[in-house]
Amino acid sequence: MAVSQPVVIPPSSKAAPPVRQNGRWSGYAHLLAARMKEMRREPEVIFWVFVFPLLLAIGLGIAFREKPANTTSIAIVAGPQAQNALDLLHRSAQSSAIHADVVPLQQAEQAFRLGKYDLLVQPDDHGGFQYRYDPARPESVLSRNEVDDALQNAAGRKNPLSTSSVVSNKPGARYIDFLIPGLLGMNIMNAAMWGIGFALVDMRQRKLLKRFVGTPMRRSDFMLALASSRLLLMIIEVAILLGAGILIFHMEVLGSWLTILLISAIGAIAFSGVGLLTACRAQKIETASGLINVVMMPMWILSGVFFSYARFPAVCQPFLKALPLTALNDALRATILQGSSLASQADRILVMVIWGGVSFVLAVRWFRWT
């Protein structure tokens, strides 16, 4: 390493062993190198930091993928008119989107309750049909409209207006596009909180912090090395998650990579501060794990990782927007999905900086090395 060159100095009064001279940044460089080596040699770190978010993205991306055709399953109650209904549906333009079974009433009702069918079609005595649906289930409502259209048209209804439809599911507006920046934000938070908070308490419990303080090591170098290792890892995390989004899900990254990295870095530093505060006094890793989860868990739900926080009542919105993960997720979505500039995200960056800054100041004040 360039920072430590062997230098021979004249023998001192003590039985002079060969001495070398260390530069100002020697401690920092070694601390950073040691941290990176330790993480590389820890299989769990590799899994939680790199593989887990990827698996989550792939799993959720597949579960919520756009289905090729929106088919609905319906039950036609067995009876003399059942075959007629079936024939009509087969003749309709929507026949490929409707899957119909003919089943006895009681069985049909039970299957409907269990969600196997979206709709029950019961022929009445006058050659017509009665729909049974659940207005609380969106797919049931859609199914009723669709089946009604199909039956009416097949039976000869003429529409007074000519309409046509075009499919629109371009990259950028799908669930996976919403999800990937959210996962990225969540991963930056998780990695910073565990990477800083857990690592510190672990070292404190092992008395390693105390041992370090017993050397001339600069405490600021130690903190700086810890934060630097986090930033280096963050770059890889961003590349992997966005890379997977582009390669597997054909995501389009509209913003500049530099802006995305800068916002990620601000997020990583802000959460490093929060992690530092969480870990500033805890003596046992069990305590630290509990604290870290208490801090993070609400944000997994409230900060729009998996679904938009707009679903929460309006009175909650200012509070939700003040959370650091909300700010990070919003800023990431704006740059990745809409190509927004760094300057346009100033308010969100400010939220993160305040969280990180206040946490850092308090953490340094309360921090215990022993």
Added chain:
Amino acid sequence: MSTAILCQDLRKSYDGKLEAVRGLNLEIQSGECFGLLGPNGAGKTTTIEILEGLLSPSSGKVTVLGRTWQREERELRERLGISLQETRLSEKLTVRETLELFASFYRRPRATGEVLAELQLQEKADAWVGKLSGGQRQRLAVATALVGNPEILFLDEPTTGLDPQSRRQLWDIVRDFQKQGGTILLTTHYMDEAERLCDRLAIMDHGQVITEGTPAELIAKLGGNHVIEFAVSENGSKIPMERWRGLPGVESVWPEDGLISLNVREPHLTIPVLLDAVASQGAKLQHLTTRQASLEDVFVRLTGRHLREN
């Protein structure tokens, strides 16, 4: 000879109630190996950590190499080597990487290869710390203290939990360091360690120094260098202690676990008289051993307890 460590009326209380150290005075000379001996909970670790500048005392004055921790911490850190009672170094770093890391904190560290050789760790240089035996880990802990080329070495219970061979290896390392002009302060609850290694020692109990001196001086304070332990049959148990105290050559008497222990100067003079005294009472001797007095006897005499008891 100059003073390496000086502390005066040192006190430390935790949370304002428990007083771990209660008015401690120590003066340790450059080049000596000084031991703090005492049972668990005597305040040894608290004391050594105050002297290492890792704990601040509630009151009292500490000077190390003529400097104070408040004013010249970094300068002092460059000149001290510390091994804590228990540090778990990172398991996924190799021995050499660990030593390089510690070396990087000092302005003028020693060459790591040389320290590895000195502590017989070359073969393990590229092994992960997690794969080391207890003795090797402890040697590495001492290596991280020596790599900074310190003038004073602080060792807190350096051989606790080690096998006899590893203990001896560590003692050799400490002696070598002293031969090269280093000063050592160590804590231990092992008598033999203190007797073999320390030039001077202070025996601590309940946060105070109860006696201080060279091992030989402390043993001499007992009055005799030899201990006779014996037991008599039932009809002899009524014999008063004063009777034994009055025998020629006996310096002190104390009962212990059904045995009677005598501190004597010259066993060959005392034993015949002892046998006569037992016989004249119509009692029989049931047990008789003699041995050299040890620091353990000093401790028992001073506190009425054994060192290893908690």
